[in-house]
Amino acid sequence: MAKARQKPSGMWEIGVRHPSLPNGRKYFTFETEEQANAFGEQWKTMKMGGLQPPAELLRPTGANHSLGLVVREWSNSGLAAPSQYSALGSLISEVGAVKLVDADYAWLAGYVQRLKVANNLAPNSIRHRVQALGRAIDEFARRNPKLVVQNPVRLLPKGYSTYTDVDRKLALEAGKKVKEDVERDRRLHRGEEERIIAALSGKQRDDRERGLLLPGGNALLTMFVLIVYSGLRLREAYTLRRQQIDLDAKVMRVQSSKQWRGKVVYRDVPMRQEVHAALTRYLSTRAMLPAALLFPFIEEEQGLTLTKVSQRLSARFKSAFEYAKCEDLREHDLRHEATCRWLEMRDASGNWMFRLEEVNRIMGWSSNSTMAQRYASFRGSDLAERMWSTAGKAPAAPGASGGAA
Missing domain, CATH: 1.10.150 (DNA polymerase; domain 1)
Known part of the structure; x- marks a missing residue:
């Protein structure tokens, strides 16, 4: 009969043999060496007496699987x-x-x-x-x-x-940091969108010797406008094909990048005026067949994977954001910005343009998803401006006209 051995965890393990056991052997773990050896002696006595092991021990337990x-x-x-x-x-x-x-x-x-x-x-x-x-x-x-x-x-x-x-x-x-979850709620500040568009257009900053020249030309600029005003994910944007853009109906047929197991799902995303104008200008500079990719980034080199393309584009946007003095801005923050813009849109009567379910559909989330609430980052300055723009005459400060009670 084998003797108990101590495991790295500090527990004691003993192996027992019997023809009826799974693989002929089974291991048991105990807190002390004495308990393990006592169990081994009991097993030895039972085996010598010709007794069968309990039925529950004859079932495999997965103990030998790692x-x-x-x-x-x-x-x-x-x-x-x-x-x-x-x-x-x-x-x-x-x-x-x-x-x-x-x-x-x-x-x-x-x-x-x-x-x-x-x-x-x-x-x-x-x-x-x-x-x-x-x-x-x-x-x-x-x-x-x-x-x-x-x-x-x-x-x-x-x-x-x-x-x-x-x-x-x-x-x-141990000299380590105490890590916490970081929730991104970065939105574009005043003037940042204009500076980013200027940087992507090649406009030179006064304190720089040259403008920013990134591969892709006006394709990267058009993609920025497309993402910030529609909320498309980066992969959804650069995998668009010409036939998915309907300028007459003002709708984009977008293939979702969040599906797997071979499932292909499309959603219709309405074009805002800014997106429609940007795509019209962009397509006027390029002639392409309906099945052609709208943007050239996948075809820059042969054999590029989608992951590599995403990494390249993220790096290019980061360079543009830094040149525009938006160092803490990331490409995915543009999706947060777009979500807030959809939620803040008003119609001609001043009412909300879209219901929450409609925003979820535009952004590619399920109808009962809470992602819109997670992505919504309403600026306090915008809320204050909206409140004061509709307010009437300001009331007197409390206690201003009378003495102390």
Whole structure:
């Protein structure tokens, strides 16, 4: 009979043999060495007496499966979202050797704390890893219904990825930063849109020797106007084809970039006057067939991937924003700006132009989505200006006409 051995986690493990067990052997884990060896002696006595193991021990438990196998099966299932692949790769390298039977709540809590203190990850990055692990274990349990598998991810409390007071102390003692979720609510300030358009048009700043010359010419300028006034995602914009632009109906037929598993979904996006004018000017400088790409960025080099094109365009917009003295602005902030502009639009009577469900459809979100509320960043100065522009005569300040009560 094998003797108990201590595991890296501090627990004690002992292996027992019997022909009726899955693979002829089964491992049990105990808190102390004495408990493990006592169980081994009990098993030896039962075996020598010719007694069969309990029925629950004859069922496979998944104890010999590693988390690496579980994660790889989920990655290869075709069910994982493309955005999860990076997190799945990190999981394989970080916890791939851990046995599924050892992945209990205590272990997971320790792993989450290591991600905070040792890896010093932001809460959002921690959630990506843990959520991917949870889905992998769920799928493994569905594919192996006879296995006794627990999923500790489902036991984590709300806010588990946020740094606790203990995590903060440990991180600071290790010389690390206390990471927090960063919510982007950056909008264009007064004059920034004009400066960006001037920079993309090649206009030289007074304090620079030359203007900004970026590859793409007026294509990049037109794409900026298209995104900031319609809210298209970057990939949705540069994958547009000429036949998807209907200048007469003033509608763009946009293919959503958020679909996967081969699903192709289109939505109709109305053109604002600014977009219609920009596209009319742009198309007057270029002759193209209906199936041709509206913008030339994918065809700049042979074999360019969409990811590479997105990275290039993001870098070019960043250069333009810096040249226009908008250093803290990012390309995706333009989608936030566009969302607010759709929500703020008024008709001739001064009423709201679009309902929330219509804005969701324009932006490519489901009708019951809360993304519009998340993207909405209403400036306090705009709200104050709107309020004061419709106000009548200002009332006297409280207490101004009378003495103290």
